Amino acid sequence: MARERSEGRRRLALLMSATSGSLCALAMVVVLVVYGTPYNPLWWGVMAAILVAAVLVPRALAPAVEWVIDGYRDERG
Numbered sequence: 001m002a003r004e005r006s007e008g009r010r011r012l013a014l015l016m017s018a019t020s021g022s023l024c025a026l027a028m029v030v031v032l033v034v035y036g037t038p039y040n041p042l043w044w045g046v047m048a049a050i051l052v053a054a055v056l057v058p059r060a061l062a063p064a065v066e067w068v069i070d071g072y073r074d075e076r077g
Contacts, residue, residue: 009066016058016065024054 028047038044 009062012066013059013062016062017055020058021051021055024051 028051038047
């Protein structure tokens with residue numbers, strides 16, 4: 001069971017990170033297309049940091065999401 005939980009958590013973290021990172025990158029591209037490139041070069045670093053956070057934060061949240069899922073499974077039977 002521990003192996004399954006580990007594999008499930010890894011898959012959940014991967015799915016959440018990929019989704020979050022992709023949507024964040026897409027939103028940034030849309031903003032760049034609509035408003036143009038930033039006037040201050042420092043904003044490229046800020047955007048990169050936001051994108052990295054969009055990929056890493058879901059990995060940290062995966063155990064909490066798995067805990068909620070486990071609660072629903074236990075409740076069902």
